[in-house]
Amino acid sequence: MDDQFMSENVGSHHNRRSESEVLDIYPLSCYYFGSKETTPVKNETLYDRVLRMKANYDAHGMRNCVAAVIVVELFKHPHLLVLQVNNSIFKLPGGRLRPGESDIDCLKRKLSSKLSVGENGRGPEWQVGECLGMWWKPDFETLLYPYLPPNITRPKECTKLFLVKLPPSRRFIVPKNFKLLAVPLCEIHDNHKAYGPIISGVPQLLSKFSFNIVES
Amino acid sequence: MDDQFMSENVGSHHNRRSESEVLDIYPLSCYYFGSKETTPVKNETLYDRVLRMKANYDAHGMRNCVAAVIVVELFKHPHLLVLQVNNSIFKLPGGRLRPGESDIDCLKRKLSSKLSVGENGRGPEWQVGECLGMWWKPDFETLLYPYLPPNITRPKECTKLFLVKLPPSRRFIVPKNFKLLAVPLCEIHDNHKAYGPIISGVPQLLSKFSFNIVES
Numbered sequence A, B: 001m002d003d004q005f006m007s008e009n010v011g012s013h014h015n016r017r018s019e020s021e022v023l024d025i026y027p028l029s030c031y032y033f034g035s036k037e038t039t040p041v042k043n044e045t046l047y048d049r050v051l052r053m054k055a056n057y058d059a060h061g062m063r064n065c066v067a068a069v070i071v072v073e074l075f076k077h078p079h080l081l082v083l084q085v086n087n088s089i090f091k092l093p094g095g096r097l098r099p100g101e102s103d104i105d106c107l108k109r110k111l112s113s114k115l116s117v118g119e120n121g122r123g124p125e126w127q128v129g130e131c132l133g134m135w136w137k138p139d140f141e142t143l144l145y146p147y148l149p150p151n152i153t154r155p156k157e158c159t160k161l162f163l164v165k166l167p168p169s170r171r172f173i174v175p176k177n178f179k180l181l182a183v184p185l186c187e188i189h190d191n192h193k194a195y196g197p198i199i200s201g202v203p204q205l206l207s208k209f210s211f212n213i214v215e216s
Helices: A003-018 A046-060 A103-115 A192-200 B003-018 B046-060 B103-115 B192-200
Strands: A021-025 A031-036 A063-069 A071-074 A077-085 A094-096 A127-137 A157-165 A170-175 A178-184 A209-213 B021-025 B031-036 B063-069 B071-074 B077-085 B094-096 B127-137 B157-165 B170-175 B178-184 B209-213
Touching (some): A021 A071, A063 A103, A071 A178, A103 A127, A103 A170, A170 A178, B021 B071, B021 B157, B046 B063, B063 B103, B063 B127, B071 B178, B071 B209, B077 B192, B103 B127, B103 B170
Parallel strands (some): A021 A209, A031 A170, A063 A157, B031 B170
Antiparallel strands (some): A063 A094, A077 A178, A127 A157, B071 B077
């Protein structure tokens, strides 16, 4: 094989990546992690939860939620930041919109309360980027779909995932009853059983990006 | 419940959808489907295929592929256009880049040869939009990942999925040994077994869009 061909080969792999949208990510070690007071978490039976959801739906209509996709680097591989609640289920940072609140405002409020000193705390603003995907619940039970299922005209819940870009450094302050974990994309992908449909689908939603690891 | 509340409820669902990126889709009945001469399809053993892939990798480097995500409406639900080859496997329309060819040029060439009268045929241009996702093969076998797996520095294949927007009408002319099917997103989602990882993940990649069904 001649040399010119080889250099073209190498080049084509790099060009391929640079043609894609680039997402800068920073090493996990760039960030400081601390803790704060426990945040109350609803501890209810599935039955009570469904009753609450129904009452809320009657009063306020569809439940609108937002969640953050935040990526850091560890061992040269992208890792997703995931909250573990009471040492059991995993969730993306986020929550439910207040009446009249916008997606972006709600996500910033939730990120401040769950990952920072507080709603009115100092620290850099959260940089909320594009919507990566949406998940729909046609009823009050737990099944989620990445589309509005056929013949469903009154969906009960919609969760929007937003990319949140991190600055080169920041402090994460997490309530004591939550654990903030950095989980490798290769561990999450297609792992419904451990992480549920929303988190296990995130690597696919991120697949359009070329990750650029910024060394500190 | 008072009336003002009800109208806000209805409004909030609509606002939710209109805040998202909107994708216009047209009924399947807007399009004409015809057939043309059979296109040769490689009929080889897995062993022969791996040998061919290795030889190609040595000569040209990583195999770069592109594929089209094309959506139409049927029964008020989005359907994905999928090619069925020889009455067996399902594929998205697309194929492999020629040396030096760009993603977009390759996809237009493949769409013309597989879904239109020919590479130099008449008919409207294909409107290739944004990249929705990428799938990587670390080796010559069949496993695909929506990320470059850790410690893989010389991936063997990368397939990029592009959104292709259809005009309000067009003619699809498909080789006789292919079948072009419109499959509902609800049938495809998470159905690895029938459609493989790339197609079964498409509903999630499309989930950020609100579909606007344009009645003809």
